[in-house]
Amino acid sequence: MITKLLGRVFKARMFKSAKPRIIALAAHGIRREQIGSCALRVCDGLQEAGFSAFVVGGAVRDLILGRAPKDFDVATNAKPEEVRDIFRRSRIIGRRFRIVHVMCGRELVEVSTFRGPATEADSNTQVEDEHGRLLRDNVWGDQAQDATRRDFTINALFYDPAKEQVWDYHGGVADLGHKRLRMIGEPVQRYREDPVRMLRAVRFSASCDLDIEASTRRPIQSLATLLNHVPSARLFDELLKLLLSGHAVDCIQRLRQEKLHQDLLPFLDAILGQDSGERFVMQALKNTDQRVRVGKTVSPAFLFATLTWHEVRSRWQAIQARGVPSIPALHEAMDGVIQEQTKRIAIPRRFTSDMKDLWLMQQRFEQRSGQRPFRLLEHPRFRAGYDFLLLRCDSGELDPSLGEWWTAFQEADTDARVAMLVTETKTPNKKRRRRRKPAASAAAAIVAEG
Ligand code: ATP
Ligand code: MG
Secondary structure, eight states: OHHHHHHHHHHHHHHHHOOOEEEOHHHHOOOGGGSOHHHHHHHHHHHHTTOOEEEETHHHHHHHTTOOOSOOEEEESSOHHHHHHHOSSEEEEOSSSOEEEEEETTEEEEEEEOBOOOOGGGTTTEEEOTTSOEEEEOOBOOHHHHHHTSSBGGGOEEEETTTTEEEESSSHHHHHHTTEEOBSSOHHHHHHHOTHHHHHHHHHHHHTTOEEOHHHHTTHHHHGGGGGGSOHHHHHHHHHHHHTSSOHHHHHHHHHHTTOSTTTOTTHHHHHTSHHHHHHHHHHHHHHHHHHHTTOOOOHHHHHHHHHHHHHHHHHHHHHHTTOOHHHHHHHHHHHHHHHHHHHSOOOHHHHHHHHHHHHHHHHTTOOSTTHHHHHHTSTTHHHHHHHHHHHHHTTSSOHHHHHHHHHHHHSOHHHHHHHOOOOOHHHHHHHHHHHTTSHHHHHHHHHHO
16 A cells, blocks of 8 residues: 555656657767667657657667667657557557557558656556456656656657657666666656566666666565466466567576566476576577577577476376376377466467477487488478487487488488388387277278278
């Protein structure tokens, strides 16, 4: 109650005081041409209609850091309906946070209306849960108020492409210069409003190479459990951003330092506690970072499959030790891990089914006789399965000769492939035939195989 009250008083004070420092081109160096064409069209269109419009957030931060922005967001004093009326190809989306998507060709720009602080009378437009988490935030405000409700000072920078000016309300440019990540306002209050900001702190500190300022960092460990109250779909989105930031290795290490990982990745500590598990996960994250940095795509399913593989593997072994045959044991292990993992973060079904495919493929790589390797090559996700296999070899889980065999097998022509086939070792096949023979369908399958 007291925290809530103090929060309100603080909020009121904080929202009054912000005045921008307007920085000219000579000091910040960002040229209009560096802004994406769609964002320029949106800003120009809004300004011609008499509204103010700025490129805001990550793009301005990245340009000041000398990096190429991923995308451009626009902030304006026009209401969502007014924005929609100006741009033919646009639509209003969101409920928790209403914004407008404007399309130019295949490019998309997100336009958000300046937000302000809520008053008691706004209870329909700004709603909190019992932990202080904002459930909806659709109270309009002015630009200064909008700057103040953003998360970090470095994300509260506005760029006016017409005047080539940066408007800095909270000292974000100086913080970037000092390599400092600083929360706007009172950190505890701001994390309570939105616990995801703790994950964002980790992501920006790693990806922009910033130190988290002491008072912004201090409350994180004790508030980490607030992440439990965040919808699991949002946690998935945020965790994915973190893993695809090009700094996944660093992000995961920092998440662990801040004790933020326990609720998100419940198996991570156990996996990283084993040498081979740690080598495997770290190698996977390193490869991901390299791919992201050169602009290659990364499959979320592959990533999550690597993050939990060693747990699947140890369960698989334990279940087999109970006498369950290999394949049913693998299914039981996969289902158990996926069920527990998706309780915390909502990995979409299409990804969990790809994860299972990847894992199931792994035992097929061990079979190098007859038609099986040829059939495995035809698998639609062969490439991902093979990359996964190589990671297992690189991390010492498997003999590297297996990965080398598959590399050579892919490169060989048909005759050479046939010559490479391994003569079957007797025991597993005998067992398999004996088990499958009595079933009519299995017999049919064997005929089909031949
Ligand atoms: P990225 O480069 O990853 O896109 P970004 O800073 O642009 O980084 P977005 O998630 O695209 O991040 O958000 C755009 C802007 O919206 C942020 O820069 C910040 O000003 C504001 N913002 C986003 N999420 C929050 C949040 N949880 N709390 C407060 N402000 C936020
Ligand atoms: Mg962004």
